[in-house]
Amino acid sequence: MKIPIAAIRRLTLHDGPGTRTTVFVKGCPLHCRWCHNPECLSARPQLLFHDNLCAGCGKCATVCTEGCHSVSPRTIDRSRCRLCGKCVDGCWCGALEICGRDYTPEALLPLLMRDADFYESGGGVTVSGGEPLLYAEAVTLLFSLLHERGIRTALDTCGEASWEAFEAVLPFTDLVLFDIKGMDPERHRENTGRDNGRILGNLHRLGERGVPVEIRMPVVPGCNDSEGEFEAAARFLARIPSVVAVRLLPYRSLARSKYRAAGIADTMPDEPTPDKAFLESRAAILRRNLAMPIQIMS
Ligand code: SF4
Ligand code: SF4
Structure with a gap:
């Protein structure tokens, strides 16, 4: 039972509450045009x-x-x-x-426990990627080992996974960080390679189960940033009672060097970072409909 790991980043501050250690797995069922971790797209090791x-x-x-x-x-x-x-x-x-080395959950554990003192800030361990639910069995074991040691866990998912994979991991997951990359199914397919039917279905079920979910919305000019997209997202999220916060992630094209490093085609849109006024206008659409905190990430 192994997980291919691209990187382990220590003392992260944006992958859930408090100070965390974030594990980036390799392999993803989506292929977002704006992906800023292209070395995590393939599950295989890469030079x-x-x-x-x-x-x-x-x-x-x-x-x-x-x-x-x-x-x-x-x-x-x-x-x-x-x-x-x-x-x-x-x-x-x-x-x-x-880039890419296989770890068993047992081998990952001591690497994550090195930072246990920092987790007392309310933090813990986040597994991100790539898509962690490709390795649901191993992530479940990892999270259960962390819980045994009193460490809080967060699952950062694109949502494109079987419900069975979610069900396995959820008993040992304190927070789900869930991406919404667009509401229009056809645009979603153009932007990521797949439509959003299963993704939104899983989010709905997380709400029914009362699982705490923090929504992540990348705001990418010309891809998913229209008023209509945000109005549809607001209507959908208003029906998910367990959403604790929504964070808007402004597009940045900083990852181009990562595509060159991996020797893969650069798909990042040739667009600027949305400005503050634009992001505020989209946040305002969400705030009109939703009671939870809506934050624009820097
Ligand atoms: S490119 Fe580097 S890693 Fe690949 S076969 Fe040659 S020496 Fe080995
Ligand atoms: S510096 Fe450049 S040319 Fe020299 S060994 Fe490293 S990759 Fe090769």
Whole structure:
């Protein structure tokens, strides 16, 4: 029972209440155009190349037995890569990295317990991604081990998962962070690769079960930011009694270098970050209909 992990970030402040440690899993059923963790899209390990750190010394090309690296011009043929790690070890600039390592819940536990003192701020552990519910059985065990030690847990999900996966994890989950990426099913499919039928159905069921849910809404110009989208979201959320807060996440195109590093096509919209007045106008639509806190994230 293993989970492919892209990263473990310590002392995070925006992945649930208090100070937290956030585990980013690899693998996601959606493919959002604006994804800011593209290294988490695939569940498989990947060779990342950070071009800003490369000194062009050619050591990687020397040590790679598969001929993946070329320095002039600087290219990497990942189709031949066996992920042996020799070039990573050989690069003195830290420009190469293998992203993705399998952990059992038992192996993750001591890494997460290192920060137990910080969790006393009301924080805990968040599992994010990627989509944690792809690994529902392992996440359930991880959360149960954390609960045994008095550590609070949060599940950060895109919602595109079976209800059975939710049911497994929920008994050991204190808070669900749930993304709404759009209300129009066809636009949702264009923006993420799938429609939102199952996602909204799962959110409705979380409400029926009384599970505390914090909603995350990325605000992406030209994709999901119309008045109609927010009015529809407000009507829908008004029927979910267990929503404790809604946070708007303004689009930023800062992740472009991550696409280059992973060697995958950059799908991020060529759009600016929405300004404060625009975000306030969308928050106002939600506030007119909903009683819970509506926050614009920085
Ligand atoms: S990980 Fe190994 S096979 Fe892949 S590029 Fe580096 S040295 Fe070559
Ligand atoms: S070893 Fe590192 S610094 Fe040298 S060319 Fe390869 S990636 Fe660049």
